[in-house]
Amino acid sequence: MAQDKSESLPPKENFSEWYHEIIQQAQIMDIRYPVKGLYVWYPFGFKIRQLVYGKLREIMDRDHDEVYFPALIPETELGREGEHIKGFEDEVYWVTHGGLTPLDVKLALRPTSETAMYPMFKLWIRSHADLPLKVYQIVNTFRYETKHTRPLIRLREITSFKEAHTVHRTFEEAEEQVRKAVGYYKEFYDFLAIPYLVIRRPEWDKFPGAAYTIAFDTVMPDGRTMQIGTVHHLGDNFARTFGITYEKPDGEHEFAHQTCYGISERCIAALISIHGDDLGLILPFEVSPTQIVIIPVLYKGKEKEVLELCEKIFDRLKGFGYRVLLDDSDERPGAKYYRWELKGAAMRIEVGPKEVAENAVVVSFRDERKKFKISVEELTKERIEKWAAEMKERMSKAALERMKEKIKYFDNISEVAGWVGKGVALVHLCSSTECGDSIETEAGGSVLGRFEEKPDWIDVEYEGSCIVCGGKGYLNAIAKTY
């Protein structure tokens, strides 16, 4: 495969161009596929996906069974839940033929899998003893997005759609699962050092067919927010539509209550965007395809001893189970530094003749890029684990600080528009649609919703008077979104 293009990245403050370039130069996705909104995972990008989704699977597997449902949904099923089909009808791709034969029932390419799964849940669930049911799948889904498509962010084929679907006896038990799901998503995004706001979407922007939607929003470098996960309480809406009932111990039959919660490859878009810098990717140690890169600094006549020490270190680190690479290609060290900074190698080890003489190595970490020298003996697994944890801590703190800088409270409606688009405006807002509409018009951004959990670093009261009508309001976030 052609080597990474050698031109450098635009500065990150030109975020849109920077993002577009890094996706290609770091060989994450090939955006040249000849269908709008569909992109190809390069091997390197796919390795990041495997590592990131490996963590998501580890978390899901604690409390769910993995399943796989068909990608084609008959129109009869897709259309059954009124709100749901209204929400998706202009996004669904349809299959109308098998070869030259027109199909008697049109088949939808799944935009999400409620209507593929729930007719089957009806067959699976008979008694209270069959509950709770908790399954998830990681599949591709299809949405005919008419807004600006963008790799990893807004796709027409969502290639890495983790969707969990759970069924419970009561509304409260489903609510308990919503709480757990919020906890899983927090753990997942904390692991990726990605900061987030946990926000309850307004009534007019909840998932089609849901009782309520809780969203995870992160703030991208350009001040726009991106929804990186959603948790929906479905009430018994879908159970009533699809006839999912269970027999209670007293013999009565009851409609079940459900939840569903999803994460897509936007989690990788956030990982790239939140942590990257002008030189390229910065990836947490656990999800960097190349965790440690060893770079020999070769001087004429000293190559042999330098390479010998490099190989010894390589073998040791390999033995510790790390994804380590000895870059002994015949490029200049500078070109190697450039490539591995672009690719987000978390830890760099440089070895030159001086280091051989001192039996030492020069270590640096991709986020802070401060070199320090240590003896070869000190290069132990314990130390590397400690350094990796420190790097994660630094990345989390730095990313949270950057997010805080973009979030400002306003109690004067005329000032909100000046900030929205550059950052997130916090205002007190009542839950009426009229006030929501007027602040969106005034601010030129969307009402993300009210804080489900107000972070302790937001030192504004949760309750206040609505910035539009003066009535009882709650702290809401307003932003331009991806």
Ligand SMILES: Nc1ncnc2c1ncn2[C@@H]1O[C@H](COS(=O)(=O)NC(=O)[C@@H](N)CS)[C@@H](O)[C@H]1O
């Ligand atoms: N076109 C898209 N491209 C990339 N990611 C998307 C796209 N549409 C939605 N997502 C992501 O997928 C997540 C789940 O989608 S969703 O519509 O909110 N929820 C569902 O589909 C529910 N069935 C839960 S799985 C969203 O939070 C968002 O982060």
